[in-house]
Amino acid sequence: MILIYTHKVTPRVRYIFKHIFTRILQVQIDFTRKVEEFVAYNGPKFSYTNVPLGKEFFIQSNELLFQQGIKDVTVVVQKWEEVPCFFAAVEASEIPFDIFAASFFLISRYEEYLPQIKDVHGRFSATESIAYQHGFLEKPLVDIWAYKFLTALKHKFPDFEHVTRKYQYISTIDVDNAFAYKHKSFVRTIGGFLKDASQFKIFTIWDRFAVLFNLKKDPFNTFQKAIKLKKKYKITTIFFFLIGDYTTFDTNVSASKRKFKLLIKDMVDYALVGLHPSYYTMSNSGMLKKEKERLESITNTPIKRSRQHYLRVSLPETYQQLIDLEIDEDYSMGYATHVGFRASTCTPFYFYDLDFEIQTPLKIYPFALMDTTLNDYMKLTPKQSLGKIRDLKNEVKAVNGVFITVFHNESLSNYLRWRGWNRVYNSMLKIVGND
Template sequence: MITIYLPRNFLPERTYIIDILFGEYLGIAYEIYDYEGVDYKIVLENKSILIIRDSFFSYQAGEDYLKPENIPAKIGRGMNPFSVEDDIPIIYGNDEIAVMSEEITCGIDIFGSAFFMLTRWEEYVNKERDIHNRFPAKASAAYKNAFLERPIVNEYVEMLWNMLVYLGIEQVRKEREFEIILTHDVDHISYWKGPLRHVQVLGADILKRRNVALFLRNIVDLTRIKLGKQNDPYDTFDYIMNLSESAGIKSRFYFMSGGSTQFDNNYQVDESAALNIIKKVKERGHIIGFHPSFNAYNDPLQWEKEKERLEEALGISVKEGRQHYLRFEVPVTWNIWDSNGMEMDCTLGYPEREGFRCGTCYEYTVFDIIERKKLTIKEFPLIVMDGTLFGFQDLSPKQMEAATIKLLEITKKYKGKFVYLWHNSSFNIEHWKKHDSVYTHILTELKNG
């Protein structure tokens, strides 16, 4: 067992990040003590020592460190013989490193930098928001400093492990395997959901889009759907499950069950159409989760009410899901999920940019930076969403596929979890027809290894 000595200020925060990096990520045994020093001191079984300079917590005058001025204005890059990439972003600290046979002193504050990314500390202190009150990618340090597409916390962990190996650690790290987590937010279950919708779509084909050919195709499709000769464009559940099963993967369908805004209530979870879909998903052994409504992300009562309604319709409890519109408030939303017995949240990706919002492709137990305590809910950060690549960035199918595979390969390198969101409604309608092949190509790529 290794021994880790921590400076005496910010002990809950320091203990948390040690627990994540050494415990959850590396899976090695350790014991923690506090001491009078100002840096992290790690003593191995053979008495070799690793010193990590503290640059995040040590300069704080007190516990009130939640201030915008503590976000680094510019994040530099450093060269390091123990890093796994050509350079490494240094959020806190510097690239100085002293290597001796039995001691290493590292200037990069691995622990403070990882804490910054995993807790989403910057999202609390930086109040910039988009029109839906979401923290935007462009406001993040990762985007501003061009490392959003790098799982920087995983890079720090590999550097940490390499230093421990150099010093002769006697333990073996945890074995990991790459996994893809296919998720599908069910915002809609039918495209042609009523007479008013028929008039809106067909009228827009003529008056707005001035596309007679599309109008005629939609008339034919609607007629065939009414005659039971083809599925509604949004009824892609069997198709999705067939693809998942062919790749040996279970899909996760996150259903809505309430809401009070224009972004909600596209179906009722306890109506026959929804219940029939849910029954199929359950019978085929795929996973059902919760997709709380637009305003539920910071409303505990609304959130609980919707969860109860969903579970009543399902006849089972739900333990995972994602917030609608990726709306999230640190640490409020995590606390709502945690206090309701949820085990897995997949919300934390940016709507407008793909990549590693939390700086990691591993799941991890989260931390409440206000109450200063570790919760039980685990975050599985979202890495790629269909609408990010097409809706926000208007990429071509070829560009979408390339962007997805790039991040997929990075996640494979670190044996992480690639959390992928493709809505059931992003396949058959005119808007998506040229792009829905991206999903099938990605699944084929996974099937073929």
């Protein structure tokens, strides 16, 4: 156990220290505000305060963890050896910045509460983040800091023993369109034929016809392939089903269709299933509640996992809605336009609500990459995509974190814009598995 002296133990202090020590480093800690108790303790210890008590291991504290609410924060990025850092500390500090305040700033998504320019979907833009602007978006910086800090502690306390956590991989699959052509309404089917005809898409017209008359399998029906690979590589797989009503942005098969319900029930038997709340649920709690109850009526089990469609998250409102509906886990923490680590960590963490200054029960699982990001935004080839996947996996493996990917059932189809991608998911699983 490590004993920490600090002049004030706030909810922010407890929250971020627990994330770094308990969740990342697997180390037990305790706090004291009594100098005599700190001095008498013979085990590993350090002080986290404004000025050192004596010649102990000392980290100078920034004011951020002792404040309440949102205030203007000045972030000046410097280097700790070769690693970016901010919130500089005095020379007496064992490391040149406040690792705890900086980690809290990143993990709480403090910058997403500050004035900003949102993108066309009302989302916080990757390019607005300090991680992007200072070149560390593709690094789990908080985890890197934690392990470097541990090295400094072990140098000071050579007999200190700890358990190292194990690397994990989780595959998540979003089901925005369970079927390309099957089980759509008559109006949507006729509309699809007319649209293809107006654009002279002869081959697509034939595919649509062949699938509807059972001459070919629906190209987006790749679920058995995903289950087969799940069993082969012994990985955790989660399917997130979009079952909202039809809108411009929500075009899945109607949740009233029997075949769609059977598909969802089938997946429950082989993998984990979560909700993919539709586009407009970001700020509509009634719609979110309706969709959760709809999915629960199909699966006959409580739904505890969620990922927002289009990754539309508005902090803290979206997460507050999920908490009210007793969702335990959210998988929306990432960017559609860029790969990397939105919260600068590859360790699942509990959402800290800056409105109420409390750690909530909602656990956030940050993902590192999405298939549409690689293909549509970054315009990478399948081979280049696998290279980027390997790079990100190596970053997570170096800190024994949790590597989470987002694919769609469509990208396993090798159809239309996913042509050439038929082996990417399989090849990725060889690269990223829990070895």
